[in-house]
Amino acid sequence: MASNSTTATPPVLELRGITKTFGPVIANQDVDFDLKAGEIHALVGENGAGKTTLMRILYGMYQPDGGAIAMDGQPISFKKPIEAIKHGIGMVHQHFMLVPGFTVAENVTLGAEPRKRGLFDHGAASAALVDPMKRLGIELDPDTITGTLNVATQQKLEIIKVLYRGAKIIILDEPTAVLTPQETEELFVLLKSLAKDGASVVFISHKLREVFAVADRITVLRNGKTIETFVAADTDAAAVVASMTGRTDVNLGRVQRTEPGTSTVLEVSGLHTAKHGSDAALKAVSFSVRAGEVLGIAGVEGNGQSTLAETLIGIQSMTGGSIRLSEADLGGLNVAERRSRGLSYVAEDRHLEGIPLNGTVLEGITAGLIRRDSSAAGLGRAFPRTVRHWATHMITKYGIKTSGYDAKCSTLSGGNQQKIVMARELEDKPECIILAQPTRGVDLGAIEFLYNQVAEATAAGCAVVLISADMDEILRLSDRVLVMYGGEVVAEQRASETSREELGMYMVGAQTMKVNK
Amino acid sequence: MSLKTPFKTLPQSQEGVKSPANSSVRALARRAVPGLFTLAVGLVLAVILIEAQGYQALPTIMAGLDYAVGDATSIARTLAWGLPLIVATLGVSLAYRSGMFNIGAEGQIYAGAMAAALTGAYIGPMFTGLHLFLCLAVSAVVGGAVAAGLGWLRAVWNVDEVLSTLLSNYIIMLFCAYLATAPLRDPARQSGTTRAVHDTAMFTELIPSTQLTSALFVVIVLCGATWWLSERSVTGYRWRMTGESPAFAAASGINVRRSRIGSMAVSGALCGIAGALLVTASQGRFWTEIGTGIGWDAVLLAMIARARPVSAIIWVLVYSVMRSAARGIEQVSTVPSEMSLILISGIIIAATARAGLFTRLAELKNRYIRSEGK
Amino acid sequence: MELLNSFLGSGVRLTTPILLAALACLPTQWTKDLNVGLEGAMLFGAFGGVVFGLAFGSGFAAVTLTIAAGILSGLVFGWMITRLNVNVFIAGIVLNIFAGAATVYLLRSLFGVKGTLSAPGIPSLPTYRIPFIDGVPILGPILSGHTVLTYLSWVIVAVALFAVKNTVLVRHLKAAGEHPAALAAAGGNVQRMRILAQVWCFALCAIAGAQLSIGQLTLFTEGMTNGLGFVALAAVIFCRGRVLLLTMMSVVFGLASAVAIQVNDEVIPPQIAQMLPYLIAFIGLVVLARTSKDGGVRIATPTMES
Amino acid sequence: LGLGLGLSLTACGGKAPTAAGASADGLKVGIFVDNAFGDGDFFDQAGVAVDSLKSDLGATVKTYEGQLQAQNFAPMMQDAADANDLVFVLGYEAIDAMDSVAERNKDTTFVFIDGTVDNPEVISAGFRTAEGCFMAGALAGVVGKDKSAAAAGFIGGANAPVVKNCETGFTSGVSNVAPDMRVLAQYVGSFTDPSKGREVALGLENRGARSIFAYAGLSGAGAFDAAKSGADIAPIGIVADKSALAPGKVPGSLIMRVDKVMENMAQEFVDGKLKHGEQRSYGFAEGGWEMIYDDKLVPADQVKELEALQAKLVSGEVAPDGK
Numbered sequence A: 001m002a003s004n005s006t007t008a009t010p011p012v013l014e015l016r017g018i019t020k021t022f023g024p025v026i027a028n029q030d031v032d033f034d035l036k037a038g039e040i041h042a043l044v045g046e047n048g049a050g051k052t053t054l055m056r057i058l059y060g061m062y063q064p065d066g067g068a069i070a071m072d073g074q075p076i077s078f079k080k081p082i083e084a085i086k087h088g089i090g091m092v093h094q095h096f097m098l099v100p101g102f103t104v105a106e107n108v109t110l111g112a113e114p115r116k117r118g119l120f121d122h123g124a125a126s127a128a129l130v131d132p133m134k135r136l137g138i139e140l141d142p143d144t145i146t147g148t149l150n151v152a153t154q155q156k157l158e159i160i161k162v163l164y165r166g167a168k169i170i171i172l173d174e175p176t177a178v179l180t181p182q183e184t185e186e187l188f189v190l191l192k193s194l195a196k197d198g199a200s201v202v203f204i205s206h207k208l209r210e211v212f213a214v215a216d217r218i219t220v221l222r223n224g225k226t227i228e229t230f231v232a233a234d235t236d237a238a239a240v241v242a243s244m245t246g247r248t249d250v251n252l253g254r255v256q257r258t259e260p261g262t263s264t265v266l267e268v269s270g271l272h273t274a275k276h277g278s279d280a281a282l283k284a285v286s287f288s289v290r291a292g293e294v295l296g297i298a299g300v301e302g303n304g305q306s307t308l309a310e311t312l313i314g315i316q317s318m319t320g321g322s323i324r325l326s327e328a329d330l331g332g333l334n335v336a337e338r339r340s341r342g343l344s345y346v347a348e349d350r351h352l353e354g355i356p357l358n359g360t361v362l363e364g365i366t367a368g369l370i371r372r373d374s375s376a377a378g379l380g381r382a383f384p385r386t387v388r389h390w391a392t393h394m395i396t397k398y399g400i401k402t403s404g405y406d407a408k409c410s411t412l413s414g415g416n417q418q419k420i421v422m423a424r425e426l427e428d429k430p431e432c433i434i435l436a437q438p439t440r441g442v443d444l445g446a447i448e449f450l451y452n453q454v455a456e457a458t459a460a461g462c463a464v465v466l467i468s469a470d471m472d473e474i475l476r477l478s479d480r481v482l483v484m485y486g487g488e489v490v491a492e493q494r495a496s497e498t499s500r501e502e503l504g505m506y507m508v509g510a511q512t513m514k515v516n517k
Numbered sequence B: 001m002s003l004k005t006p007f008k009t010l011p012q013s014q015e016g017v018k019s020p021a022n023s024s025v026r027a028l029a030r031r032a033v034p035g036l037f038t039l040a041v042g043l044v045l046a047v048i049l050i051e052a053q054g055y056q057a058l059p060t061i062m063a064g065l066d067y068a069v070g071d072a073t074s075i076a077r078t079l080a081w082g083l084p085l086i087v088a089t090l091g092v093s094l095a096y097r098s099g100m101f102n103i104g105a106e107g108q109i110y111a112g113a114m115a116a117a118l119t120g121a122y123i124g125p126m127f128t129g130l131h132l133f134l135c136l137a138v139s140a141v142v143g144g145a146v147a148a149g150l151g152w153l154r155a156v157w158n159v160d161e162v163l164s165t166l167l168s169n170y171i172i173m174l175f176c177a178y179l180a181t182a183p184l185r186d187p188a189r190q191s192g193t194t195r196a197v198h199d200t201a202m203f204t205e206l207i208p209s210t211q212l213t214s215a216l217f218v219v220i221v222l223c224g225a226t227w228w229l230s231e232r233s234v235t236g237y238r239w240r241m242t243g244e245s246p247a248f249a250a251a252s253g254i255n256v257r258r259s260r261i262g263s264m265a266v267s268g269a270l271c272g273i274a275g276a277l278l279v280t281a282s283q284g285r286f287w288t289e290i291g292t293g294i295g296w297d298a299v300l301l302a303m304i305a306r307a308r309p310v311s312a313i314i315w316v317l318v319y320s321v322m323r324s325a326a327r328g329i330e331q332v333s334t335v336p337s338e339m340s341l342i343l344i345s346g347i348i349i350a351a352t353a354r355a356g357l358f359t360r361l362a363e364l365k366n367r368y369i370r371s372e373g374k
Numbered sequence C: 001m002e003l004l005n006s007f008l009g010s011g012v013r014l015t016t017p018i019l020l021a022a023l024a025c026l027p028t029q030w031t032k033d034l035n036v037g038l039e040g041a042m043l044f045g046a047f048g049g050v051v052f053g054l055a056f057g058s059g060f061a062a063v064t065l066t067i068a069a070g071i072l073s074g075l076v077f078g079w080m081i082t083r084l085n086v087n088v089f090i091a092g093i094v095l096n097i098f099a100g101a102a103t104v105y106l107l108r109s110l111f112g113v114k115g116t117l118s119a120p121g122i123p124s125l126p127t128y129r130i131p132f133i134d135g136v137p138i139l140g141p142i143l144s145g146h147t148v149l150t151y152l153s154w155v156i157v158a159v160a161l162f163a164v165k166n167t168v169l170v171r172h173l174k175a176a177g178e179h180p181a182a183l184a185a186a187g188g189n190v191q192r193m194r195i196l197a198q199v200w201c202f203a204l205c206a207i208a209g210a211q212l213s214i215g216q217l218t219l220f221t222e223g224m225t226n227g228l229g230f231v232a233l234a235a236v237i238f239c240r241g242r243v244l245l246l247t248m249m250s251v252v253f254g255l256a257s258a259v260a261i262q263v264n265d266e267v268i269p270p271q272i273a274q275m276l277p278y279l280i281a282f283i284g285l286v287v288l289a290r291t292s293k294d295g296g297v298r299i300a301t302p303t304m305e306s
Numbered sequence D: 001l002g003l004g005l006g007l008s009l010t011a012c013g014g015k016a017p018t019a020a021g022a023s024a025d026g027l028k029v030g031i032f033v034d035n036a037f038g039d040g041d042f043f044d045q046a047g048v049a050v051d052s053l054k055s056d057l058g059a060t061v062k063t064y065e066g067q068l069q070a071q072n073f074a075p076m077m078q079d080a081a082d083a084n085d086l087v088f089v090l091g092y093e094a095i096d097a098m099d100s101v102a103e104r105n106k107d108t109t110f111v112f113i114d115g116t117v118d119n120p121e122v123i124s125a126g127f128r129t130a131e132g133c134f135m136a137g138a139l140a141g142v143v144g145k146d147k148s149a150a151a152a153g154f155i156g157g158a159n160a161p162v163v164k165n166c167e168t169g170f171t172s173g174v175s176n177v178a179p180d181m182r183v184l185a186q187y188v189g190s191f192t193d194p195s196k197g198r199e200v201a202l203g204l205e206n207r208g209a210r211s212i213f214a215y216a217g218l219s220g221a222g223a224f225d226a227a228k229s230g231a232d233i234a235p236i237g238i239v240a241d242k243s244a245l246a247p248g249k250v251p252g253s254l255i256m257r258v259d260k261v262m263e264n265m266a267q268e269f270v271d272g273k274l275k276h277g278e279q280r281s282y283g284f285a286e287g288g289w290e291m292i293y294d295d296k297l298v299p300a301d302q303v304k305e306l307e308a309l310q311a312k313l314v315s316g317e318v319a320p321d322g323k
C-alpha cells in the first residue's frame, strides 16, 4: 500500500473505521480517510462506492453507525451540518444546493444571514460577497436571481458560499460534471490557490484525468471499503482504475469501431428554433450523419445542444429548416412517428426523461416495444407474457443489476438505470440514435459496456449523434466533431485530427471556422 | 424482432425463484399489519367516542354493524349506498394515475346527475334498457366533457387543474342549483327539484325496499373495465407513465396531452355516471343537494387507496359499512352519526402515518439500544 | 350612496375571514405544504371562539385561547406531516371532513344541542367606530366600525409585506419549500420551518374562525364556514406566494360576495350571484396561466406515494 | 393492545343501546326530517312534539334525520315504517322516498307536514304560508310605522316557491297596515349561512328597512344577531318564539304550531279518525299559525289592531295574497 503513514505533517482531519448502512445496503464499511492541511485529496470510486455517503457523514448529514472522526487530533461528531460548518467544513454537493428563486446574495448567506436589529441586512449580504468573489476572481451581481444563472456560474456560487462561511476544509462532490474543459481548468487553478492558502480540499470525481491534474493524493473506494490511498505523483491512471474496478483490462482509449458507411442517414439543414428554457435557440444548424458514423457534438452547456436533441426527436418544435431521415421528411411528425421512422433518443436527464423513476423496470424498458406493437394499441394488454419475457431477456443481456423487472427504477444505480435506457433505445434497432450525455455520472465499468453497445449498433449501420459535455467521451467515440456555440455550429473537425485544446477554443467562442451550411 | 427470440429457455423473473412456504406466510403477516393497525386504531377511536356519550361500546358497535351488515337486506342497503361512490372513486383514481388531480368530482357528479335527470324526464318513456343506457350515456358525456375541458386547459394552456377543478365544483353545483330552482323546476314541487324521470329511466330493485337495483351489474362491469383500463391496458400504461413522469412519457413517444385529456374525460365520465346512478338508481330526479359530499368522499378514498382500483373498491366498501353502521348506531343511541366521519378521518390518518410512526418508534428503540450499549 | 356604503361595509366584513385564512395559508405555500384544510381549521376556530367565550365570558379570552388551541393543533399537524410523513394534501382534506364531524359531535356532547349554539353568554367582539372618519361616505364604512380582528388582518398584511422583504425567517420558510436540501445543508432547520408554517396557519385560521363566530355573529352553526376556506385557498393558490396579490384577491372575493348578497334576485338569481367569486377566480386562473411565465407552475401537488 | 381493548370494551360502563325494534306496547311514532334537527326552526318545532307525544299519548317516539343525504332517505324511511305505526315526514326532499315507502307499507300511516302530496296512502298537513306571513307582514308594517320606516325587509333563504309564497303574504300584510311602505326582499341563497343572513339584514337596514322578517332557516339567525349587536332593525320571529336570539328587539313571532298539529293528528290516529289520502290545510283558524307579541315593544292598542286584522283574515274579509 502506498500509504501516507510516513509523512510528517499530522492530518487536520481523520476518519477511522467509518461504517454506515442503509437498511440492507452497506454504503461504507470500515472506511479510513485522512486529510492534511493544504492538500487536495481526491476520492474516487465507481457509482455507489460510498463516496457521497462518506462525505455526508463528515458533513453531519448522516450519522455513522460506527467509527470515529477526529479534527486536529480532537474527536468530534456532527449531528447536523451546521456543526460541521462551524468547524470550518464546507461542502459543494453533487446536486446544487441553491434556491433557484433566491438572489445570489440570499443564497450565499443562507443559514448565516447578516442581521441588523434582527432583520436581514441587504447591504451587508451584498458586501459579504465581495471578498470571496475577489478571491475567485469573478464578478456577480448580488441581486441576480440564481435560477437564471448558467450551471458553471452556479457552481462558482457554491464555492463562494463555502468561502463565505470561512471553510478551511472544502469538499467538492463531482463538481466538474457540468463544467467545460476551460471552466474545469479555472476551477483547478482556484482549488490550488485555496490549497496554497492552507485550505484542505476533498475532490470527488469520476474523471481520472481531472484527478491527476489536481490531486496530491488519491483514495479509492470500492463497494464501501477503502482500497488504497495513492500519492498522485507516484502512480498512474491504470493503477487507479485497476484499484477502482478490481480489473486490469479496462480500456481508457479510443473505442474500437468499424468504418462508417457512405449513405447519408440523417440530414439536418438550416434548423431554427425559438428560445425555450435556459438553452440557446438554434440558428441555421446544418449537418448530416452517415450510416455507421458517430457524430460528436461538443459545446458548453446552454449553447443549444439540448435544444438540438429535443428538436430532432420532436419534443420541441422547429421554426425553420428541415430534418430528413433516410430521405423522409420528419418535419411535421410527432415523437412517436419519428421514432417509428427509425429515430431513437437517449435523453440527457435520465431521471426526468430516461426512465419513470417511480415506475418499474418493466415499465421503463418496454416503452418502445409497446409503442411499436400496434396490436396492443388502446385497450389491449400492455404486458403480455412475451413482453415480460423480453424484459427479462434484456435484463440479462445488458447485465442490469436489479431484483427483477418489478423493481422500482429508483432503486437502481445510475449506471443500471442508463442500461435500461440504452437497452430500450438500441433494441429499437434504429437507423439513427441521438445520445445526449449517455454516460453522465455512470461508472467506468458501465461506461465501457455502453460504449461497446454503441459500437455494435454502428457496426450494424446505425447513425449516431453523440451530444456530450465530456470531451473524452467525444474523442473516444466519434468520427467527426461539431462544436456548438450560441445555438450555431461553429466548427467541424475529424476526431482524429483535433485535440481537446482546439475544441475548447471553439467551445468558448474564442475562435470560429467557416462551416458548410 | 427480438420479441421472437426463444424465451422458453430464459430464466423466469427472479421472483419465482425464492419463495419457500414459511417466508410467504411471514410476508402475508407483514402485509396484514397495516390493515390490523388501522383496524385497531378505528376500534379504539370508536370505543372512545361511544363511551364518551355514555354508552357501552361493544354492544353499540355490534348494533351498528348489525344494522349495516346484519342480514341480506342490510347488506344490500349498505351496498346500494356505496355503488355511486365506487364509480366516482374509480373515476377520480383513474385521473390521479395520469397525474391529473381531479378534485372536481363533486361538480362532475352533479353535472351527470342533472344530465341523467333531464334525459330521464324529458325524453321517453321508452324501452327501459335503452332509456337507462341513454341516461348513463348522456351523463357520461356531460361529466366527461366537463372534466375533459378542464383537462384540456391543463394539458394545452397549463392551467393548474387542482385549482380549476376545485373551482369548477362550485360553479357547476350552483349552476345546477339555478337550473333546478328556476327554469327546470318541477312546478308541482315547492323546492328546487327537476321533474321526476319516467319509470323507464329507473333501475329495477333487486331486493325489495333496499334500493339495491340492477345498477349493481352496471357498477360491476364498470369496476372490471376500469381496472383493466388502468392497470392492464396499453392506454392505462400510457396514462400511468404520463402521471409518473410526463417528461419520460413525452420522450418515449406517448402523447402527453392526449393522455391527460383522455384520462380526465374518462374520469369525468365515471363521475358523471355516478351522478346518473344517484338519479336512476335512487332519487328519480335531480335536486339541489343530491350528491353533497360524495365527490369529496371519492377524492379522499382515491387518495387513500393511492389510486389503485382494487384498493379503492375495498376502501369504498369499508367506508360504506362504517357510514351505514353509524346510522344504525344513531338510531339506538344518542351517538351522532358524524362518528363515522370522525372514525374514517382517524383511520385515514392512522393509515398514512403508520409507516412514519413505525420508523419513529424504531428510531427510538435504536437510540435506546445504543444508549444502553454505551 | 347608501347602497354603496352598505356594499363597502359588507365587503370589508366579508373580506376579513377570507383574508385571514388566506394569510394563514400563505406560509404553508412557501414551504410547499399547502394546507388545504383551511375550511376545517376555521370551523374549529369558530367553535373554539364560542366555547371559550362561553366558558370565560370574555371576547379577549376567547380569541386568545382559540389562538393557543390553534397553535397546539398546528404543532400536531406539523408533526404529522413532517415526522410521520403524512401527505399534507390528504391531511388537509381529512381535516376538513374531521372538523365538520367533530364540531357536531362536540356540540352535542358538550352542549346537547344540534345545529346552532346561540346563548346569551357568548361574548361578542366590540366594533370600533373611528370618530371623524365614521361619517365620511366611502371611507367611513371601509375604515370604521369593524372588529379588532379586521384591523388585525390589515396589520398582518403590512407585517407580512415587511417580513417578506426584510426577515430571515421568511427566507428560510421559502427555502424550506423551494429547496429543502439547500436549507438543510446551509445549517437551517427545514422541519422547524415546515412546522412553524403550519402553526401560523392554524393560529390565523383560529382567528378567522373566531371572527366568524364571535366577531361577525355571536353564535356557532354547524358548517358555518360555508366554503370560505376554499375561497381563501383559491386566493392562495392564485397569488403564487405574493402577499400583495393575495390581499387583492381576498378583497376581490370579499367584494364579489358582497355583490352577491346585495344584488336583487330579479336582477341575477342568487345561485348565479353566489358563483361570482368562483367564476372570477377561475377566469383569473386561466388568464394567469396564459399571460405570466409562472402562471402554469403548479403549487398544490398532492402526491400519491406512501 | 388487544388486552387493553378488551378491558375497555367490557369494563367501561354506560347505557346499553336501546334495541332497534323495541316492542313496547302502545303507540309508536316516527318523525323523519330530510335534514336534521337543530335548525332552530321548522324541524326543531316538530321536535317539540316529541315530549308531549310521550307524556300525553304515552307514545314511543323515534326520530330519523336524513341529513340531506338523499341516498339514505328511502332506507331510513323504511326503518321508520318498520318500527312505527305513525310517521311524520318533514322536508320536501323526502317526498319521493315517502311516496314509495308508503305504498309498500300500507300498515304504517305517513303524514307529510307542510305541503300537499297527491298520494292516496299519505296524509298531507299543509300550512297556508301566505296567510301566516301576512300577519308577520302586518306586524312588520306596524313596527315600521312607529319608526317611520320607508320600508320593511324580507329575507328569503332561497328563491323557492314556498318562500315566494311567504313573500307575497308578507308584502300584502305590510301594505295592508302601511300602504306607503315598500317591501325590500333579498335572498341569501342558503338556509344555513347566518353570516350572510346578517349581511343581508344590514344591507336592508341601510336601505331603510326597520323591521325584518327572515324566512331563511339558520341564515335568518343572522338577522337577529345583527339586531342584537346594535343594528336598528326589529326582527320578527318565524316558526318559534325567537325573542331569545335578540332580547328586547323582537316585537313578535309568527309561530308555526307544527307540534300542536302533530299531536292532534296523533290523537286522531289513536282515535281512528285519520284517513289515508286526506289533505288538510292549516291556518290561524285551525291552530296551525299563531302570533305572539312582545307587549313591551308593541303597545296594547296595536296588538288589538293586529288581532282584529287576524280575525278578518280568518273570516275571509281580507285575503292573504292582497286580492
Ligand SMILES: Nc1ncnc2c1ncn2[C@@H]1O[C@H](COP(=O)(O)OP(=O)(O)OP(=O)(O)O)[C@@H](O)[C@H]1O
Pocket: A022, A025, A026, A027, A045, A046, A047, A048, A049, A050, A051, A052, A053, A054, A414, A441
Ligand atoms: N439515503 C440512502 N438510502 C439508502 N441507500 C443509500 C442512501 N444513500 C446512499 N445509499 C446507498 O449507499 C451506497 C453508496 O452510495 P453513495 O451515494 O455514497 O455512492 P457514491 O460513491 O457517491 O456513488 P456515485 O458515484 O454514484 O455518486 C449505494 O449503494 C446507495 O444505494
Ligand SMILES: Nc1ncnc2c1ncn2[C@@H]1O[C@H](COP(=O)(O)OP(=O)(O)OP(=O)(O)O)[C@@H](O)[C@H]1O
Pocket: A047, A048, A052, A410, A411, A412, A413, A414, A415, A440, A441, A442
Ligand atoms: N434516499 C434514498 N433512498 C434510497 N436509495 C437512495 C437514496 N438516495 C440515493 N439512493 C440510491 O443511491 C444510489 C446512488 O445514489 P446517487 O444519488 O449517488 O445516484 P447515482 O447512482 O450516483 O446516480 P447519478 O448518476 O444521478 O448521480 C442509487 O442507487 C440510488 O437509488
Ligand SMILES: [Mg+2]
Pocket: A051, A052, A053, A094, A173
Ligand atoms: Mg455520489
Ligand SMILES: [Mg+2]
Pocket: A047, A094, A414, A441
Ligand atoms: Mg452519482
